[in-house]
Amino acid sequence: MNLxxxxxxxxxxxxxxxxxxxxGIGELVTEKTGVLNLGVEGMMLVGAVTAFVTLVxxxxxxxxxxVSILSGALMSxxxxxxxxxLMSNQVATGLALTIFGIGLSSMIGKQYIGTPIKGFNPYxxxxxxxxxxxLVHYFFYKTKLGLIFRAVGESHHxxxxxxxxxxxxxxxxxxxxxxxxxxxxxxxxxxxxxxxQENMIAGRGWIALALVVFATWKPRRILVGAYIxxxxxxxxxxxxxxxxxxxxxxxxxxxxxxxxxxxxxISSNRLRIRLSAPASLxxxxxxxx
Amino acid sequence: MFNFLPELKxxxxxxxxxxxxxxxxxxxxxxxxxSLIFAMMGFDPIFALHTFFISPISxxxxxxELLVKATPLALIAVGLSFCFKNNLYNIGAEGxxxxxxVIGGGIGIYFHDTQGFWVLPLMICGGAIGGALWGMIxxxxxxxxxxxxxxxSLMLVYIALLILDYLVxxxxxxxxxxxxxxxxxxGDSGRMPLLFSGLxxxxxIIITLIGIFASWFIFSKTMLxxxxxxxxxxPVASRYAGFSQDKLVYIAFIIAxxxxxxxxxxxxxxxxxxxxxxxxxxYGFTAIIVAFLGRLHPIGIIFASLIIALTYLxxxxxxxxxxIPAAVGFVFQGLVLFYLLGAELLVNYKxxxxxxx
Numbered sequence: 001m002n003l004x005x006x007x008x009x010x011x012x013x014x015x016x017x018x019x020x021x022x023x024g025i026g027e028l029v030t031e032k033t034g035v036l037n038l039g040v041e042g043m044m045l046v047g048a049v050t051a052f053v054t055l056v057x058x059x060x061x062x063x064x065x066x067v068s069i070l071s072g073a074l075m076s077x078x079x080x081x082x083x084x085x086l087m088s089n090q091v092a093t094g095l096a097l098t099i100f101g102i103g104l105s106s107m108i109g110k111q112y113i114g115t116p117i118k119g120f121n122p123y124x125x126x127x128x129x130x131x132x133x134x135l136v137h138y139f140f141y142k143t144k145l146g147l148i149f150r151a152v153g154e155s156h157h158x159x160x161x162x163x164x165x166x167x168x169x170x171x172x173x174x175x176x177x178x179x180x181x182x183x184x185x186x187x188x189x190x191x192x193x194x195x196x197q198e199n200m201i202a203g204r205g206w207i208a209l210a211l212v213v214f215a216t217w218k219p220r221r222i223l224v225g226a227y228i229x230x231x232x233x234x235x236x237x238x239x240x241x242x243x244x245x246x247x248x249x250x251x252x253x254x255x256x257x258x259x260x261x262x263x264x265x266i267s268s269n270r271l272r273i274r275l276s277a278p279a280s281l282x283x284x285x286x287x288x289x
Numbered sequence: 290m291f292n293f294l295p296e297l298k299x300x301x302x303x304x305x306x307x308x309x310x311x312x313x314x315x316x317x318x319x320x321x322x323x324s325l326i327f328a329m330m331g332f333d334p335i336f337a338l339h340t341f342f343i344s345p346i347s348x349x350x351x352x353x354e355l356l357v358k359a360t361p362l363a364l365i366a367v368g369l370s371f372c373f374k375n376n377l378y379n380i381g382a383e384g385x386x387x388x389x390x391v392i393g394g395g396i397g398i399y400f401h402d403t404q405g406f407w408v409l410p411l412m413i414c415g416g417a418i419g420g421a422l423w424g425m426i427x428x429x430x431x432x433x434x435x436x437x438x439x440x441x442s443l444m445l446v447y448i449a450l451l452i453l454d455y456l457v458x459x460x461x462x463x464x465x466x467x468x469x470x471x472x473x474x475x476g477d478s479g480r481m482p483l484l485f486s487g488l489x490x491x492x493x494i495i496i497t498l499i500g501i502f503a504s505w506f507i508f509s510k511t512m513l514x515x516x517x518x519x520x521x522x523x524p525v526a527s528r529y530a531g532f533s534q535d536k537l538v539y540i541a542f543i544i545a546x547x548x549x550x551x552x553x554x555x556x557x558x559x560x561x562x563x564x565x566x567x568x569x570x571x572y573g574f575t576a577i578i579v580a581f582l583g584r585l586h587p588i589g590i591i592f593a594s595l596i597i598a599l600t601y602l603x604x605x606x607x608x609x610x611x612x613i614p615a616a617v618g619f620v621f622q623g624l625v626l627f628y629l630l631g632a633e634l635l636v637n638y639k640x641x642x643x644x645x646x
Contacts, residue, residue, distance in 0.1 A: 036439070038380075042623075078627070087638075088630035091378050091439055092581055095574060096630065100623025106616030107330075198616065206447060213440055249455040256444040260430070263441060268434040282439070286297070 009234065015122045015192060017230030019044070019184040021129040023208035024215070024222045025136055026180025030076075031212055032140065033173030034153035034280035038094025039079055040181050041205025042101020047072045047185025049109040052196040056112060061120050065186050072182020073175045075101060080174040084167050087284045102199065109196045119194035125187050130223065132180075137219040149173065153278030156285040166285045181205070210259035216266055216276040229255040297638040307636045312582050312589070315628035316596060322624055332611060340610050341603035341621075351602065353488035357560060358601050360490075361386070361552035361569075363594035364497040365576035367504045368548025370585040371541040374508075374521040379542060381427065381442025382549040383573025384449035385420040389550020390557045391453055392419030394564045397479035397557070398461060398472050408478035412558055413496070413551060420550015421543045423449060428542035432535045438542075446573070457565050471565035481559040493555035500548055505587040517541065549573060570601065571619075578626045597622060 023040055030037050051068035055061065079097050082088040140146040149169055152159045156166045188204070189196050207229060214229075215221035236251035266276045320338065327337035345351050365382050372379040393416030400408050427441040456472075463473040481491035508514035520527035520537055528534060557568055579597050583590030604618030 038443075082627060082631050086631045086634045088633060091380060092577065092626065093630050095380065095577060096623045096626035099571075099574065099578075099619045100627070103616045103619030103621070103623060106614040107620065110614050198614065203447065206443065210440075210444060247455050247459055249451040253448050253451050256447045260436075260441055260444050263436045264430060264434045267436040270435075273435065277437075286299075 009238065013227065013231050013234050014126045016234055017226050018122065018126050018129045019187050019192065019204055020208055020211060020226040020230060021133060021222060022125075022180045022184035022187065023205060024211040024226055025129075025133050025219060026177040026184070027208055028212045028215065028217060028219060028222055029136060029149075029180075030173045030177030031217060031281060032153045032278055033149055033170045034156060034278050034283065034285075035083060035170050035174055036090050036094065036282045037076065037079055037097070037174060037177055038091060038209065039075065039097025039101065040177075040208050041201055041203070042098035042105075043072045043075045043178050043181035044185035044188065044201045044205050044208075045101045045105035045199070046075050046108075047182030048189035048200060049105040049112075049185075049196055050182075051186030052115075052117070052189040053108060053112055055117055055190060056115055061190070064190060065183065068182040068186030069179045070182070072178040072180070072185065074178070076174045076178020076181070079178070080171050083284065084170055084174075087286060090282050090284070098205070106198045109198065112196045113198070115196065117190070117194055120191045122187070122191040125191060133219055133223050140219060150278075153280055156280050156283070160285070170285070181208075184208075207255050210255050214255070214259045214262050216262065217278060218276075228258075296641040297634075298641050300637055300639055303636050308584060311632045311636060312584060312593065312629060314632050315582070315625055318628045319621060319625040322628075323621055326620070330613070337607070337611065340606050342599060345599065345602035345606045350488060353485070353490040354602055355595060355598050356490045356494055358598035359591075359594040360493045360497050360559075361556055361572045362576050362579045362597055363590055364493075364500050364552040364555070365545075365549045365573060366579035366583060366590045366594060367497075367501050367587060368545040368552075369576060369580045370504065370583075370587075370590065371517065371544045373580055374585055375517050375537060375541045376521055376524070377431075377538060377541050378439045379424065379427065379442050379545050380439060380577060381424070381445050381573070382545065382576055383569065383571065384442070384446035385423045385546040385549035386553035386556075386569055386573045387446075387449040387453050388423040388553070389416035389420035389547075390553035390564065390568050391449075391456065392416060393550070393554035394472070394475070394557045395456075395461070397475035398564070400479060401473055401476045403476060404478050406478070408476065409481070409558065412475075412479055412554055416550045416554025417547040418550070420553065421547040424542040424546020424549070425539065428539050432538055453564065453568070454566055461564065463563075469565075472563050474563045475558060479558055480562060481555060489560055491555070491559040493552075493559050496551060496555065500551070501587045501591065504544075508587075513540065549576075552576075575622060578622055582625065582629055597625075600625075 023044060027037065027040055047068040050071040051064040054067040055064035075097060079093055082093045083090050140150060148164050152164065152166050152169045160166050185201065188200060193200060211222060211225045211229065214225040232251055232254045236248045239246060240248060266272045324334035324338055328334045346355050365386065369379060369382055393412040396412045396415040423445060426445055427438040430436040430441050431438045458470045461472045463471055481493050484490050484492065508518065516527065516532045516537060519530065520532060552572065553569065557564055561568060575597060579590060579593045582596065583593035600618040600621045604615040607613040607617055608615040
């Protein structure tokens with residue numbers, strides 16, 4: 001194996017993993033505030049299609065990425081209204097968001113299937129994804145607001161008693177998650193593919209959800225996990241190209257299996273789960289109780 | 290100024306009138322929103338709604354198709370109600386469905402050239418066992434290692450889909466199938482009998498009705514159902530009464546898994562007749578909507594399954610006659626769940642109107 005091939009593989013892994021990092025870090029921030037949003041896949045799809053359509057109409061990459069971030073935030077805002085104000089069940093609402101997003105993105109993008117565009121340089125976003133992960137880490141562990149965010153995810157009643165607005169902080173966490181998922185989607189349709197196709201996120205949203213657990217809700221581990229997951233899937237494709245006859249499906253199972261193993265390890269010990277998962281995850285907050 | 294944050298008070302008892310009317314309101318609001326979306330897209334809303342909700346079921350073939358779609362949805366949803374009533378968030382029915390189809394379908398492939406009345410019952414048992422075993426994994430992990438069943442059951446969906454994918458492109462691929470990713474067909478003994486010639490509605494609907502009746506019976510007439518209900522309302526009371534929590538978790542997941550597995554087998558031995566990648570158009574996830582829309586009640590689930598089945602059919606007709614992608618059905622499914630979950634607030638809380646000073 002010569003150097004060119006190695007560099008080529010590293011490039012492919014960087015390009016393929018970046019959307020997982022964006023979606024994963026976004027969902028991590030949401031979950032840190034105590035909210036589980038299973039709508040990642042749907043928000044990514046809507047981000048992907050709105051960015052693509054904006055690019056085709058206006059020709060502006062900047063506007064395309066901006067619109068994807070806003071549409072991701074809008075989708076998550078809908079989720080936030082339901083789970084925070086109307087106190088709906090987070091699991092069911094998140095699933096509804098994904099189902100809604102699959103349908104909505106297909107309807108918006110119908111006329112744009114097969115429209116050719118010029119792809120955007122992915123390396124800008126590769127770098128940006130690292131920057132955002134380290135900024136999130138800094139935010140959570142070095143700033144006061146970050147500490148408040150974490151406190152809201154651990155114990156919303158204590159945070160409320162201390163005078164912090166649980167609803168506002170959760171809203172910010174959810175909106176950040178939605179924006180990042182929208183951005184991850186636009187990366188898929190404008191940098192990675194570059195094209196629009198129904199259901200083009202192809203399960204990456206679910207992998208991003210697994211990633212947050214795999215990273216045990218620690219921002220920097222999102223990078224580690226994403227590159228392991230991304231690397232495995234690229235390795236799988238290359239093994240087949242090199243003629244190794246091992247069923248690729250078992251490689252593709254790796255993220256899900258690894259996540260389950262991590263979940264078993266951290267959950268089996270009370271202290272370890274307390275140190276890893278936000279204690280208020282999926283529990284709605286109601287002042288009157 | 291508008292007040293987006295209504296003042297809320299917890300109801301002492303959940304309102305039963307609201308409990309009944311919330312799904313009706315949700316469906317109504319979905320139809321209103323849907324017609325607005327159609328109008329925005331430049332369609333006559335009346336024509337669009339007619340195409341979507343009326344014309345698909347205006348003949349016997351259409352009604353048979355509605356029942357074909359409602360058959361798996363209702364069965365899975367009834368199974369899920371055992372988990373949801375017990376506050377167990379099993380969202381992995383799609384995986385349990387897939388493993389039921391794999392095990393039951395595997396039996397069908399093995400006996401593809403065997404005649405016998407016992408082939409189909411054996412496959413159905415295989416479907417139930419496959420789904421139940423897959424459903425037991427999150428239950429086992431929850432009990433032994435305290436893992437969150439939401440995440441494990443979800444991960445298992447994708448593992449199951451990859452197992453199916455491996456089998457249909459690998460060891461179980463049809464030797465005469467021109468390397469298409471599908472298995473050989475089941476024999477005639479491995480197919481669900483059709484109820485009427487020329488229509489696709491099959492014996493699976495009888496199984497679904499039996500499943501619905503059985504769940505009603507368990508919930509209202511047996512000690513087990515009582516224990517499940519008590520645990521759902523108050524885990525503390527349930528522990529105090531000495532009900533084995535671990536046993537209840539296992540039972541809920543096994544029933545949900547077995548029902549989903551049978552539904553999966555019903556699909557492959559009913560309309561499909563073999564195994565391939567896309568055996569289910571998201572039935573396992575959509576059934577979650579059905580379960581909530583039906584208020585986790587057997588009769589409610591029957592109505593809900595018919596309504597949600599109609600979104601599949603309506604979407605197909607919309608694609609055919611209005612050139613809208615069939616995925617529009619998912620928009621309706623998402624909307625109905627949004628409205629339902631949002632309006633559910635009214636069941637447990639009272640809105641207090643304040644005078645603004």
